[in-house]
Amino acid sequence: MSDGVVATRPKPGVPRPYQFPAFERTRLANGLTLITVQLDGRPLVSANMVLLNGAADEPATEAGATVLAARAMSEGTERFDAIALVEAAERLGASLHAEASWDAMTAGVEVTASRLEPALELLAEMVGRPTFPPREVERLRDERLNDILQARADPRRRADEAFVDAIYTDDSPYHRPAAGTAETVAILSRDHARRSWERGMDPAALTLVVGGDLRGVDVAAIAQGLFGGWEAARGAAQPRPVVARSAQDGRLVRLVHRPGSVQSEIRIGHPGLPRRIPDFHALSVMGAILGGLFNSRLNRNLREDKGYTYGAGAGFDLRRGPGPFAARAAVNTEVTVPAIAEMLRELERMRDEPVTDDELAAARDFLVGVFPLRFETPGPVVGAIAGLVVHDLPDDELARYRPQIEAVTIEDVHRVAREHLHVDRAAVVLVGDADAVAGDLEGAGFGRLEVVHDEVEPAV
Amino acid sequence: MSIPAIRFTDERLPNGLRLVIAEDHLAPVVAVNIWYAVGSKHEVPGKTGFAHLFEHVMFQGSAHVGKAEHIALVQAAGGTMNGTTWLDRTNYYETLPSHELELALWLEADRMGTLLDALSQENLDNQREVVKNEKRWSYDNRPYGTWSEKLQAHLFPPEHPYHHPTIGSMEDLDAASLDDVKAFFRTWYAPNNAVIAIVGDVEPADARRWVRRYFGGIPTNADVPRLGDLSLPPSLGAERREIVPDRVPLPRIYFGFRAPQFGDERLDALEVAAQILAGGKGSRLHRRLVREEQIAQDVALFSLGFVGGASMCAGWATVRPAVSIERVEQAFTEELERMSIEPATDDELVRARALIETDELGALQRVEERADRLAMYSTLFDDPDLINRMLERYLSVTAERMRDVAGSVFRQENRVVLTYVPLIPQADEAALDEKAALADEEVAA
Numbered sequence: 034m035s036d037g038v039v040a041t042r043p044k045p046g047v048p049r050p051y052q053f054p055a056f057e058r059t060r061l062a063n064g065l066t067l068i069t070v071q072l073d074g075r076p077l078v079s080a081n082m083v084l085l086n087g088a089a090d091e092p093a094t095e096a097g098a099t100v101l102a103a104r105a106m107s108e109g110t111e112r113f114d115a116i117a118l119v120e121a122a123e124r125l126g127a128s129l130h131a132e133a134s135w136d137a138m139t140a141g142v143e144v145t146a147s148r149l150e151p152a153l154e155l156l157a158e159m160v161g162r163p164t165f166p167p168r169e170v171e172r173l174r175d176e177r178l179n180d181i182l183q184a185r186a187d188p189r190r191r192a193d194e195a196f197v198d199a200i201y202t203d204d205s206p207y208h209r210p211a212a213g214t215a216e217t218v219a220i221l222s223r224d225h226a227r228r229s230w231e232r233g234m235d236p237a238a239l240t241l242v243v244g245g246d247l248r249g250v251d252v253a254a255i256a257q258g259l260f261g262g263w264e265a266a267r268g269a270a271q272p273r274p275v276v277a278r279s280a281q282d283g284r285l286v287r288l289v290h291r292p293g294s295v296q297s298e299i300r301i302g303h304p305g306l307p308r309r310i311p312d313f314h315a316l317s318v319m320g321a322i323l324g325g326l327f328n329s330r331l332n333r334n335l336r337e338d339k340g341y342t343y344g345a346g347a348g349f350d351l352r353r354g355p356g357p358f359a360a361r362a363a364v365n366t367e368v369t370v371p372a373i374a375e376m377l378r379e380l381e382r383m384r385d386e387p388v389t390d391d392e393l394a395a396a397r398d399f400l401v402g403v404f405p406l407r408f409e410t411p412g413p414v415v416g417a418i419a420g421l422v423v424h425d426l427p428d429d430e431l432a433r434y435r436p437q438i439e440a441v442t443i444e445d446v447h448r449v450a451r452e453h454l455h456v457d458r459a460a461v462v463l464v465g466d467a468d469a470v471a472g473d474l475e476g477a478g479f480g481r482l483e484v485v486h487d488e489v490e491p492a493v
Numbered sequence: 494m495s496i497p498a499i500r501f502t503d504e505r506l507p508n509g510l511r512l513v514i515a516e517d518h519l520a521p522v523v524a525v526n527i528w529y530a531v532g533s534k535h536e537v538p539g540k541t542g543f544a545h546l547f548e549h550v551m552f553q554g555s556a557h558v559g560k561a562e563h564i565a566l567v568q569a570a571g572g573t574m575n576g577t578t579w580l581d582r583t584n585y586y587e588t589l590p591s592h593e594l595e596l597a598l599w600l601e602a603d604r605m606g607t608l609l610d611a612l613s614q615e616n617l618d619n620q621r622e623v624v625k626n627e628k629r630w631s632y633d634n635r636p637y638g639t640w641s642e643k644l645q646a647h648l649f650p651p652e653h654p655y656h657h658p659t660i661g662s663m664e665d666l667d668a669a670s671l672d673d674v675k676a677f678f679r680t681w682y683a684p685n686n687a688v689i690a691i692v693g694d695v696e697p698a699d700a701r702r703w704v705r706r707y708f709g710g711i712p713t714n715a716d717v718p719r720l721g722d723l724s725l726p727p728s729l730g731a732e733r734r735e736i737v738p739d740r741v742p743l744p745r746i747y748f749g750f751r752a753p754q755f756g757d758e759r760l761d762a763l764e765v766a767a768q769i770l771a772g773g774k775g776s777r778l779h780r781r782l783v784r785e786e787q788i789a790q791d792v793a794l795f796s797l798g799f800v801g802g803a804s805m806c807a808g809w810a811t812v813r814p815a816v817s818i819e820r821v822e823q824a825f826t827e828e829l830e831r832m833s834i835e836p837a838t839d840d841e842l843v844r845a846r847a848l849i850e851t852d853e854l855g856a857l858q859r860v861e862e863r864a865d866r867l868a869m870y871s872t873l874f875d876d877p878d879l880i881n882r883m884l885e886r887y888l889s890v891t892a893e894r895m896r897d898v899a900g901s902v903f904r905q906e907n908r909v910v911l912t913y914v915p916l917i918p919q920a921d922e923a924a925l926d927e928k929a930a931l932a933d934e935e936v937a938a
Contacts (some may be wrong), residue, residue, distance in 0.1 A: 037710025038606035042597050046592035049521035074519045077854050119775040126847030179790045184740035186636045296634045327564040340622025343630050363630045402571015409520050
């Protein structure tokens with residue numbers, strides 16, 4: 034019975050042409066790079082300063098100093114204390130923020146174009162003249178220590194932490210959380226934060242990206258005035274290559290016991306690849322088919338077919354160094370072992386069988402088709418350009434994205450699956466109820482089993 | 494700074510479907526958002542979680558669409574999509590390259606008209622398991638995960654449909670049958686119980702033609718039930734407190750209050766007050782509890798606007814180690830009360846207004862958000878033009894209005910306090926018993 038609806042599926046119309054917006058580079062007198070993107074009709078401007086100093090560049094004994102430095106930049110500058118700075122930004126309706134990842138520190142502001150100049154003044158103050166007041170740095174340090182306690186109790190975060198600990202050697206920066214561990218954070222001081230900030234403060238290595246409707250705003254003149262006089266800090270340094278090595282040469286199964294867990298949080302994977310690889314586009318297509326699309330192999334199997342999970346996925350975290358490859362799912366405790374078996378089976382299948390024409394088309398059509406949607410507003414446009422800067426990618430990388438995705442073949446996908454998915458030395462890491470699952474896990478023979486019991490420290 | 498008014502058209506098909514269209518040709522993107530006026534407040538005891546389970550079933554196919562094929566088609570068209578269920582409503586939305594609008598409309602019409610053609614026990618059972626895992630992942634397997642369910646249960650009496658959480662209970666989910674699904678669909682999923690908003694790079698003439706072609710033949714349901722009177726006294730009447738032992742390392746205090754209904758201007762004032770109280774590092778709660786006294790790890794305060802009797806104003810403070818829970822609770826409630834004794838300063842107002850303006854500009858610059866709001870204001874208030882008036886409403890809130898609403902909402906007798914405290918696991922208790930036993934032996938020897 035088809036009640037009042039039309040049976041025939043409509044065909045698409047003619048796509049409206051879209052290109053990633055053009056952007057202009059200028060170099061200020063001191064070598065600082067300014068990139069501007071004119072986006073008509075977008076009054077909310079996004080500005081982002083990129084410092085090529087990330088958590089991967091800090092000494093292992095000071096792990097967490099870079100994230101701490103980013104958080105602390107807004108806690109006091111030569112002209113403003115923390116409250117004065119935040120109030121000055123709020124009066125402009127501007128959100129001023131700074132964060133650090135493995136690859137870089139970024140500091141930015143979103144504000145209407147009419148208030149861009151005073152907002153950039155505050156950004157310059159925050160990035161160029163932070164004072165890292167001891168009291169505030171210590172408070173942020175303690176907040177991170179408390180956050181570490183919270184992370185232990187959160188099964189998702191605990192699984193992520195146990196996973197990277199399992200797959201990377203101890204001397205790999207990616208072995209630990211980017212914000213540091215309880216041991217390393219406990220000793221951090223304002224000097225550590227300041228040193229981390231200094232590492233990135235070389236104008237010749239800094240890039241400011243500004244995007245929005247900038248008509249009538251002389252961004253270059255403003256930037257020259259605010260940033261053009263900056264000099265390199267004494268502690269400025271080039272980022273070093275990231276060495277991150279696999280700790281496993283066989284299959285490890287690590288179960289972190291969380292009593293009474295009604296789900297197991299599962300991560301299966303190994304160290305992956307850096308961003309700058311020739312196979313980036315084939316890898317993106319492969320990842321979408323395996324665990325990116327809703328009807329990916331993993332999600333269709335574990336969610337839509339078996340109902341084991343609310344969602345299963347997989348992907349490569351492509352950093353300056355080889356970030357992790359992980360397949361992930363949270364499944365009800367009772368199906369933990371069959372779920373792991375299915376996940377491993379899908380990873381093997383990805384290696385063993387070429388994908389079908391339909392699978393290739395679905396991934397390609399999504400990645401190509403969604404491209405304009407990703408860049409509707411200035412924030413993501415500026416973010417994407419900042420990404421080119423961080424990974425030293427050519428300016429036309431984004432313009433070439435869609436044709437390069439279109440060019441990926443079934444053979445390409447098969448090749449990258451075989452070259453870059455290492456199922457035989459993938460670690461299987463899960464947080465779950467060992468009383469319920471350890472026995473069956475042992476029997477399943479996925480690999481040598483370790484059960485971890487976290488020490489419980491009730492807060493006093 | 495003013496935000497340009499959003500121009501839109503608003504009409505109804507003969508079968509009652511409301512259609513709102515707003516053009517924006519800046520980006521080659523179009524958003525479709527369809528609101529059905531059914532949510533978890535339409536559920537009865539024994540059938541909680543049903544509206545949300547039903548939302549999942551809506552993606553399992555219809556007469557001309559296979560299981561999960563809606564999602565596959567939208568993604569292959571380069572689109573993003575989702576659906577959400579809440580207390581007052583359910584929405585389904587997709588954002589796509591603009592040349593794929595017709596596909597989105599055809600898909601939404603097919604499931605509005607013919608969902609039952611594809612309904613099967615197998616698909617229902619599958620999505621039931623998915624939803625049960627959603628419940629575990631979002632609530633049951635998380636530290637502090639039960640907070641919202643408990644706040645709702647305390648703030649709304651058992652006979653009020655806001656008493657139970659939208660996700661429902663495992664028992665009720667297990668009991669949901671195919672007949673329940675059919676009845677729910679026939680009762681609520683009718684064109685005259687829906688609003689469809691189309692925003693972005695759209696030619697209105699094309700949109701109208703397609704909407705009429707695909708939805709026009711779906712029959713009206715003349716018997717969509719009206720809910721009874723859901724009105725509630727503005728105050729809870731007496732404070733309710735609960736201590737919740739949980740696997741958490743730090744205590745956390747959750748606060749809940751009955752608040753004016755969504756649409757009431759007093760809720761506007763409460764939202765601006767919440768911005769001043771907890772909206773970032775310049776806020777009163779953050780400054781005092783997190784920065785100056787360093788007694789809280791984090792703080793929050795926000796409202797969830799509902800139209801069925803009262804809204805919920807909720808907040809929390811995570812207690813830092815070695816700090817007394819009582820001290821944090823007292824400081825938090827003192828700051829809420831101070832809002833009515835020391836009203837917002839001019840500077841606090843300037844800052845709050847500037848941030849609200851930027852937030853609004855940021856939200857409305859995305860077609861997906863614009864479409865959701867047009868559908869929301871149409872469904873809840875029969876007034877899509879609210880999208881152009883809400884910002885002005887927020888900006889005209891005064892310190893006096895905030896003082897008044899804070900004074901009536903943040904009263905002890907209108908308050909729920911949930912205190913999550915660390916649970917010592919059984920293994921530790923056994924270890925303590927063992928130590929105690931050994932100590933006894935030593936003493937005896």
